[in-house]
Amino acid sequence: MTQPGHVEQPVGLANLPGAVLNYIRKTFVIVELETRKLVHDPIILLTRAVQPALWLLIFGQVIGRLRAFPTGEMDYVTFMTPGILAQSVLFISIFFGISVLWERDLGITHKLLVSPTPRTALVLGKALSAGVRGIAQAVVVYIIALLTGVKMNWNPMAILGVITTIIIAASFFSTFSMIIACLVKTRERFMGIGQVMTMPLFFASNAIYPISVMPSWLQVVSKVNPLTYVVDALRALMVQGGESMFGLGMDYGIMLAWTVVLVLIGGRVYPNVVR
């Protein structure tokens, strides 16, 4: 039922490079938006630092004395330091979705969705900004590791690898969180689900003990758990003598695949949050 004056011709593929560039640019505008908020309110980052500090300074020191886990030549605190960084990235990312619900209640989401910004760029931008928060966590973990004498790997390439790992990990956990938020739509339900998700992900991973000590059924679960691959990559890159169990190629392959799939789903469900 096209009427005169109505524009109907489809958009061609000729301007694909421009579209890709536009997509990247818009993604980083969202990263900028979220980062500017953090700069105005850095207290959030400090309060988030308490939890990894407790794990490393108390749990790590106590369990380390037991020598309960076969961590090879590596002492226990060194073994768990990458695990705790992965855990704190998981924790800040998995509750990231609640910000989407806050912004929905405020009307900020409406504003973003009415702008000519690709939906997945909105989601990816938010996901990457969770990575910015993750890097702040890494700084805290590195400082504690220095203070407690953990032998860190200071090779610049390794540190770059750690940063990359954190950004990817934060991206897919936060996107997962945003998807859940967009599906359940209320803060109360979301908080419940967030609590239920974090602990199984954490305990069914190699973050604070090697997979080899797990019962066989849990070993299977841990190999499906994306956190395992995050920890595996971090352990290889962060500490001296660290080794990857699966190989960095596989770690990154799995993490990136998760990210792409989740961002695509996220782009589909994000507009639902205002409906």
Add this chain to the structure above:
Amino acid sequence: MAILETESLVKRFGSLTAVDDFTISLETGNVFGLLGPNGAGKSTVIKILTTLIPPTSGRGFIAGYDVVRRASEVRRHIGYVPQLISADGHLTGYENLLITAKLYDLPAGTRDQELRDALDFMGLSDAAGKLVRYYSGGMIRRLEIAQSMLHRPSMLFLDEPTIGLDPLARKMVWEHVQQLKSKYNTTILLTTHLMEEAERLCDLIAIMHLGKVVAIGTPDELKTAIGTENPTLDDVFIHFTGDSLESGGGYRDTARTRRTARRLG
């Protein structure tokens, strides 16, 4: 030329028909008021036209673009100030504008000047560097209108622009809306409960009730239509919506309205 056209828009949520057979045509430069009790379907109409939700059936066109099939072009042509607060309280007024400018691809070379002009136009230059969470309700609304106008949309949607504002702040918002019309010839669709607001701002008014348009015309035409002597727009409203002024709007609507009012007030 008609900037906005709709053909029998219908939106159903389950068994509830929120918008029923909504057909209008709006000329460039007009200010169009959508009036009606809570739950009449005003915000749903806006959400359909701003591409936030698809209609169940029917079509809508803005500047000739279909709001469903050509949503991204529609988004370039419209500005939208939601009933809720859309400015980010954790950023300064300037930063809010800056992010919007970048999302709408304003050229970097002239961007800063445009943002300064926009702040100046809305009387917010002094507060530009202040976090928006310390703004008053009226300042937030003016900032939001500035944000929504940065890319010079041909059509602006204002969903209850003065909800929760005190009379002084309300008057200031009105003045700015009138200036938008005179300075940029922007076509505006706004929803309101306030008859005074509709009378001051709107060239054309439609009254909605239970999802349907029950009356449409200029304020004077509507007054004439009800046939009583010296009617006010309030009389018109009551005439067309009956005793239902308080019947619409569920718990969620009420909670949202009060929340917005509290934040702005």
